Amino acid sequence: xxxxxxxxxxxxxxxxxxxxxxxxxxxxxxxxxxxxxxxxxxxxxxxxxxxxxxxxxxxxxxxxxxxxxxxxxxxxxxxxxxxxxxxxxxxxxxxxxxxxxxxxxxxxxxxxxxxxxxxxxxxxxxxxxxxxxxxxxxxxxxxxxxxxxxxxxxxxxxxxxxxxxxxxxxxxxxxxxxxxxxxxxxxxxxxxxxxxxxxxxxxxxxxxxxxxxxxxxxxxxxxxxxxxxxxxxxxxxxxxxxxxxxxxxxxxxxxxxxxxxxxxxxxxxxxxxxxxxxxxxxxxxxxxxxxxxxxxxxxxxxxxxxxxxxxxxxxxxxxxxxxxxxxxxxxxxxxxxxxxxxxxxxxxxxxxxxxxxxxxxxxxxxxxxxxxxxxxxxxxxxxxxxxxxxxxxxxxx
Amino acid sequence: xxxxxxxxxxxxxxxxxxxxxxxxxxxxxxxxxxxxxxxxxxxxxxxxxxxxxxxxxxxxxxxxxxxxxxxxxxxxxxxxxxxxxxxxxxxxxxxxxxxxxxxxxxxxxxxxxxxxxxxxxxxxxxxxxxxxxxxxxxxxxxxxxxxxxxxxxxxxxxxxxxxxxxxxxxxxxxxxxxxxxxxxxxxxxxxxxxxxxxxxxxxxxxxxxxxxxxxxxxxxxxxxxxxxxxxxxxxxxxxxxxxxxxxxxxxxxxxxxxxxxxxxxxxxxxxxxxxxxxxxxxxxxxxxxxxxxxxxxxxxxxxxxxxxxxxxxxxxxxxxxxxxxxxxxxxxxxxxxxxxxxxxxxxxxxxxxxxxxxxxxxxxxxxxxxxxxxxxxxxxxxxxxxxxxxxxxxxxx
Numbered sequence: 001x002x003x004x005x006x007x008x009x010x011x012x013x014x015x016x017x018x019x020x021x022x023x024x025x026x027x028x029x030x031x032x033x034x035x036x037x038x039x040x041x042x043x044x045x046x047x048x049x050x051x052x053x054x055x056x057x058x059x060x061x062x063x064x065x066x067x068x069x070x071x072x073x074x075x076x077x078x079x080x081x082x083x084x085x086x087x088x089x090x091x092x093x094x095x096x097x098x099x100x101x102x103x104x105x106x107x108x109x110x111x112x113x114x115x116x117x118x119x120x121x122x123x124x125x126x127x128x129x130x131x132x133x134x135x136x137x138x139x140x141x142x143x144x145x146x147x148x149x150x151x152x153x154x155x156x157x158x159x160x161x162x163x164x165x166x167x168x169x170x171x172x173x174x175x176x177x178x179x180x181x182x183x184x185x186x187x188x189x190x191x192x193x194x195x196x197x198x199x200x201x202x203x204x205x206x207x208x209x210x211x212x213x214x215x216x217x218x219x220x221x222x223x224x225x226x227x228x229x230x231x232x233x234x235x236x237x238x239x240x241x242x243x244x245x246x247x248x249x250x251x252x253x254x255x256x257x258x259x260x261x262x263x264x265x266x267x268x269x270x271x272x273x274x275x276x277x278x279x280x281x282x283x284x285x286x287x288x289x290x291x292x293x294x295x296x297x298x299x300x301x302x303x304x305x306x307x308x309x310x311x312x313x314x315x316x317x318x319x320x321x322x323x324x325x326x327x328x329x330x331x332x333x334x335x336x337x338x339x340x341x342x343x344x345x346x347x348x349x350x351x352x353x354x355x356x357x358x359x360x361x362x363x364x365x366x367x368x369x370x371x372x373x374x375x376x377x378x379x380x381x382x383x384x385x386x387x388x389x390x391x392x393x394x395x396x397x
Numbered sequence: 398x399x400x401x402x403x404x405x406x407x408x409x410x411x412x413x414x415x416x417x418x419x420x421x422x423x424x425x426x427x428x429x430x431x432x433x434x435x436x437x438x439x440x441x442x443x444x445x446x447x448x449x450x451x452x453x454x455x456x457x458x459x460x461x462x463x464x465x466x467x468x469x470x471x472x473x474x475x476x477x478x479x480x481x482x483x484x485x486x487x488x489x490x491x492x493x494x495x496x497x498x499x500x501x502x503x504x505x506x507x508x509x510x511x512x513x514x515x516x517x518x519x520x521x522x523x524x525x526x527x528x529x530x531x532x533x534x535x536x537x538x539x540x541x542x543x544x545x546x547x548x549x550x551x552x553x554x555x556x557x558x559x560x561x562x563x564x565x566x567x568x569x570x571x572x573x574x575x576x577x578x579x580x581x582x583x584x585x586x587x588x589x590x591x592x593x594x595x596x597x598x599x600x601x602x603x604x605x606x607x608x609x610x611x612x613x614x615x616x617x618x619x620x621x622x623x624x625x626x627x628x629x630x631x632x633x634x635x636x637x638x639x640x641x642x643x644x645x646x647x648x649x650x651x652x653x654x655x656x657x658x659x660x661x662x663x664x665x666x667x668x669x670x671x672x673x674x675x676x677x678x679x680x681x682x683x684x685x686x687x688x689x690x691x692x693x694x695x696x697x698x699x700x701x702x703x704x705x706x707x708x709x710x711x712x713x714x715x716x717x718x719x720x721x722x723x724x725x726x727x728x729x730x731x732x733x734x735x736x737x738x739x740x741x742x743x744x745x746x747x748x749x750x751x752x753x754x755x756x757x758x759x760x761x762x763x764x765x766x767x768x769x770x771x772x773x774x775x776x777x778x779x780x781x782x783x784x785x786x787x788x789x790x791x792x793x794x
Contacts, residue, residue: 025455034459041455046447049678053446057624058422058438062431062759070625097673099647100497107537124659129648129673132661136644140504140537147659172657221674227454228467228677247533250496251526260569260764262521262544264529276494276526277616280625281446282676362459367657 004317004386011313011382016297017306021379023292024225031384031391033363036199036341036374039225039289048288052281070280074231074252075270077283080290081224081233084300085197085216086207091235093273094220094283098198098232099129100248101217102165104273105234106137107247109163109192109215112240117162117191118143123150127171130196134165140247150177157189164191168206169199169339172366174331176200176339180211187212198222203340203376204304208235215240223340223376226286234273241269250275292378306377307340314342314373314385321393330370341374346396355395361388401714401783408710408779413694414703418776420689421622428781428788430760433596433738433771436622436686445685449678470680471649471671477687478621478630481697482594482613483604488632490670491617491680495595495629496526497645498614499562501670502631503534504644506560506589506612509637514559514588515540520547524568527593531562537644547574554586561588565603566596566736569763571728573601573736577608584609595619600737600773601701605632612637620737620773623683631670638666647672689775703774704737711739711770711782718790727767738771743793752792758785 001009012018025041026032032040056068065071078092085092096104106120122134124147131147138145148156150166157164164186169176179195186193195216200206202223208216216235220226236244246266251257252274255265266272292298315329327344346352346369353365363373373388398406409415422438423429429437453465462468475489482489493501503517519531521544528544535542545553547563554561561583566573576592583590592613597603599620605613613632617623633641643663648654649671652662663669689695712726724741743749743766750762760770770785 025451032458038454038459038462040458041450046450046455049446049450050443053438053443053624053682054422057435058443061429061437062435062761063754064625065435096493096497097647097675099649099673100493100645103645127648128651128657128659128661131659132646132648132651135661136646140644219674227450228461229674229680230678231676232673247537248497248500249529249533250494251524251529252496254525254529258764260525262525262528264525264532276496276629277618277626278494279628279676279679281627281678281682283626285450285678364459367655 004320008313008382008386011309015306015381017302017377018381020292020295020298021381023295024379026379029360031361031388033361033373033375033380033388035376035379036222037364038221038228039223039376040379042225042289042292044291045227045285045288049281049285052284073280073283073287074274074278077287077290078233078270080287084293085201085218085235086205087209087235091238091270092233093270094233094286095231095274095278098217098219099133101232101234102130102133102196103137104246104248105194105215105217106134106163106165107141108244109194110137110141110143111245112192112243113162117160119146119160119162120144121146121148121153121156121161121164123166124148125150125170126167126196127198130165130167150182153182154185157185157191161189161191163194165194165196167196167199171199172343172370174339174341174343176204176337179206179213183211183213199339203307205300213237220286224286225289225292227282227289230282230286231279236270236273241272244272246272248275252276252278298378303377307375308335308338310375310377310380310382310385311338311340311342313382314375314389317386317389318344318392321389323397326396327371340376341372344371345369346371352395356391359391359395361391401717405710405779405783408706412703412778414699414774415778417689417692417695418778420692421776423776426757428758428785430758430770430772430777430785432773432776433619434761435618435625436620436773437776439622439686439689441688442624442682442685446678446682449681467677470677470684471675472667474680474684474687475630475667477684478617481690482598482615482632483602484606484632488635488667489630490667491630491683492628492671492675495614495616496530498629498631499527499530499593500534501643501645502591502612502614503531503560503562504538505641506591507534507538507540508642509589509640510559514557516543516557516559517541518543518545518550518553518558518561520563521545522547522567523564523593524595527562527564547579550579551582554582554588558586558588560591562591562593564593564596568596569740569767571736571738571740573597573734576603576610580608580610596736600704602697610634617683621683622686622689624679624686627679627683628676633667633670638669641669643669645672649673649675695775700774704772705732705735707772707774707777707779707782708735708737708739710779711772711786714783714786715741715789718786720794723793724768737773738769741768742766743768749792753788756788758788
C-alpha cells in the first residue's frame, strides 16, 4: 500500500463525518466527484417521494394542499435551508429555477436602489445564466450591465450602481469570493448586494445575516442533494421584505391568495418571493434530502473543515501521482479563497474526463480545458480522493 | 332505483371511455369532481417516479441528463401535449409555473407587436395571477393594461393594442370563450393573441394551429393529471419563434447551453422558451401521466363528447334533486359556451362544499358563493354525477 493510500486510511478512520455516507445511495465502485453538479440520492428520499405520490396525491388528492402541508412547503423548506446559509427563519422561500430567482432578485434590487441608480454590476466570470438574466433585468428596468471580475468590483462602484450580482464560488475555477468584504463595499456605495450561492450553500459557511447580505439565490441540487432540477430558493433580508417589489407577482405571493382579487396586494415577509403553484414532487424530495443535515455531528462547520481537508489531500495526491506539467490547478491554494471543488486545466480534458468516468471516477468537463472535481464531504472520503488522483495519474502518464 | 339512477346506469354502460377509469387510482367511495384543480393519480405514475428516483438519479446520477433523456424532456413532453391542444410538434416546451409562462408570453407578445403598440388587453374575469403578471409585464415594457370582459374585447382593439391575454375557459363560471373568433379579431387589429389553456387543455379541442393562435400557456395538473404543481407549458407558433424574445433568457434556452458563453444567443425553435434547469421529478411524472392518452379510443374528441354529456346530465340531475331556487348555475347552457365544469351559485357555499366533501363528493368552493364541480371524462362516470347531484340535493333541502 502506498504512503498516500495509508494516509487516506488514517484520515478516513479519524473522519467524524465518515458515517454520513451511509445516508446516501452510493456503491463502492464509484468515486462520485460531481456532487457540485448533481448531489447523490439520500436514502430517505425514495420512500418519502413514494408517500407523496401514492398517499398524498393518490389518496388525499386535493386535500393534501392543506392536510399534507403542500401549500406552506416553499416557506417551510426555506426555513430548513436557512440555518445552512446563516439565515434566521422567515427570509427564504423555495421555488422556481435559479435563473428565475436571479431575475426576481436583480429586478427587485434595482427597484430598492431607487431612482438615479441605473447600473447593474455583474460578475463577468459568473455562470452564464446569471449574466443573461441580468442583461434582461437591466433592459427591463432601464439599466445597463457592467461586467467585471469580482476583484474589480470595489473600483467600479459609485452613485449610479443599483445592484451587484456576484457568485460566492466561481463554478469553473472553484474560487471562493470574499462575501463579507464585497458586501460591505457594495453597501458603502449605497447599492444592493445579490449573491448567487449555487456553489457554496451546503459546502461552506455563508453567513447571510451576519454579513448583511441583501438578497441571495441558490440551487438545491448540488451540495443540498435535492435531486435533478429541484427548486431553487430566494433569500430576502427581513428588513428589506416590505420593499421587495417582485417582477413576478403571481397569485402565490398575494396577501390573500384564495381571495381571487383582481388587484395585487403582496403578502408580508418572504412569501412575497413566491410566484405560481410550487412543483410539489421535486420540492418534497428536497425536503426529505435535507434530513441528512439533522444527523448528529453534521454541521456546516464540520462539512467545511472536511471539505478543505479533502481538497488539500487531493492536491497533494495530484502532485504526487500526476506527472509534472500535465495538469495545472486553477483553484486557489489559500483556504479562504477555495470552495469545495478543484479545477485542473489539462490538455484533452474532455477525453481525459471520459476515460476517468469509464474507470469509475466521476467528475465533469468544463469547456474548453477544465477537469472539475467536486468534493461533497457528506459522502466523499479520503480513500476516494486518493483513488481519483491515482487514476488520473495513470490516465495522463 | 330512481329514474335518474337508471339513466346513469345506461349511460355508463354505453360509455366508450368507461374503461379508462381503471387507469387512475380512485376508490368507489369518492366522487372526485375536482380534477379541474388537481387531476387524479394515473396508475402508471408511481412506478415511473420510483424508477426516476432510484435508478436514474440514484444509480446513474449525472449521466441521466443524457442517458435518461432528462435534458430533452421539456421539448419531448411538449410534443406529447401538442396533439392534445391541436399543435404540430416543435412548438411547445414544458417547464416553470403557469404564472412564469404568462410573463414570458405577454412580454414576448408586446415585443412582437412592435413600437407604437402600448396597450395590453386582459380578460378582467381571468384567474387573478394572469392579471397580476400582465400588470408587471406592462410596467416593464412601457405598456398599460386594459381589463375588459372577453365579450368586450373586439370593441376595444385598435392601433395601440399590443397583446391580448385571454382565458379559454373561465376558471370560476366554466364559460368557454370563442377562441377562433377572438383570435381572428385580435389579428385583424394587428395585435398578438395569448391564450391561457389551464381550464381547457385535456378537456376539449383547442385547435391552436388551426385557429392561428400566436402564443399560449397552460398548466398540466388539471385535466392532464400531471400531479401537484407539475410544470406548465408554453406554445410559440412556429413562424413566430425566431421573433420570440424572452424576458427570461436562461442558459437552457441558449443556442449552445454548454458552451458557457458570456453572450446570450437564443436557441432556434420552441427551446427558446426554456429558462433554467427543469424540475425533473415533476416533469417525468407528467410524462408518465400522459400515457393515458395513448390508450385505444382515448381522444380529445371522445373526451369532449363525454364531457358535455356529463355536464348536461349533472344539470338535469340538479334540476331534479335540488329544490328550486336553492342553487343557480352560472355555467352557460349552450354547449359551445361550456367548458368541462359546472359552477353553481349557492348560499353558504363554503359550508355546503365542506359537507359535500364529508359525504364523499369532492368539488371546490370559490369565493364568495360558488360551488365548482369539474368533470374529467377519463375517470368520472354518470353514476358519479347522479350521486353528486343527489347528495347536494339532500344537503341543501
